[in-house]
Amino acid sequence: MSGLKLFRTMKSGVTEVAPRLAEVEADVQGLVEAHMEALLDVRFLASEYGTGPAHGGRIDSLGLDENGSPVILEYKRGVDAGVINQGLFYLSWLMDHRAEFEHLVRDRLGATAASQVLWSGPRLICIAGDFTRYDVHAVRENRRSIDLVRYRFFGNDLLGLETVASVSGGTQTPRRARRQEVARVAAAVPGASMVAMATAVDEALLGLGDGVNRVERKQYRAYQRLRNFACVCPPQRTKLLVYLKVDPKHVDLIPGFTRDVSGLGHHGTGDLEVQLRTARDVERAQDLFRASYAAA
Helix, strand or coil: CCCCCEEEEECCEEEEECEECCCCHHHHHHHHHHCHHHHHCEEEEEEEEECHHHHCCEEEEEEEECCCCEEEEEEECCCCCCHHHHHHHHHHHHHCCHHHHHHHHHHHHCHHHHHCCCCCCCEEEEEECCCCHHHHHHHHHCCCEEEEEEEEEECCCEEEEEEEEEECCCCCCCHHHHHHHHHHHHHHCCCCHHHHHHHHHHHHHHCCCCCCEEEECCCCEEEECCCEEEEECCCCCCCEEEEECCCHHHCCCCCCCEEECCCCCCCCCCCEEEEECCHHHHHHCHHHHHHHHHHC
C-alpha cells in the first residue's frame, strides 16, 4: 500500500514484509467474498451475478451493508481505468431492477432485511491494486456513493485495505443552513437544546475527515467511512445516544456517560454507547469519536 511499510519484529532485529499484488483477480474476489462482513461490514449476497441478456454483464459481487444499502463490488488485480465506469454501469442497472435485488435479499437474508433495503444510498466499492489521481477526481465529481479501496497482500497471511477515496451520493446541507434550522427549531420546540447538541455532534463527526458519509435511517443517522463508525439516535428530551465502533473493553467506562452494549439490542451499530447530556459531554466524547473514526 502506498507509503506503508510493514515489518516483522524479532529478537535479532526487524525484517520487512514485502507487499505484493494477487496473482489473479479472482484471489482478491474470493477472499473478500468469503469474509465480506468482517472486512467491510457488508453481508454477502451473490457472486458473478448476471444482469440478463439485454444488459449483458456480470456483477463481481453483490451485498447489503449494515445500514441496508445495496452494495456492488468490483475488483481489479492492478490498476484499471475502466473499473469505476464499469461499476457505475452496473449501479444504473441495479436501480432499474430493485424488485429483483429485493427478491435476492429475501432469499439470502430473509423478509425483514428485504423490507428494509435503503434505496436512497446504493454504494459502489471498487477494490484494486491501485488507482490514479484521475480515478480519485472522477469519483469526487460523481453524484453516487463510491469507495475506492486499495489492497495489498503481505507475506502469506496478511491482507491490507486502504480507503483511497470515499464520497457520498447524498446531498449535504451546508453548515450555515443547518445552524439556521437548529435556531428555528430551538425557538419552537421544547427541549430543543438536544437538537442543538445533535447538530454539534453532526459537525464534529463530519469534521473528522474528508471521506465521511452520512446515511439517514428512520431509527438513526450513520456516519460512515468504508463502514459505520458512529450512529446517532434521534434526540431524547434529556440525552442524545451515540453508538461507536470502539471496543468497550478498551475504555474506562463511566456510569451515565459510557456503557457496554455488546449483546444488547439497540438501533444502529457499535458496542459502545455514549450518553450526551451537556456540551461538556460532547467535548469529553471527542477522543472516542476519533478512535472510532480511525478504526473504520
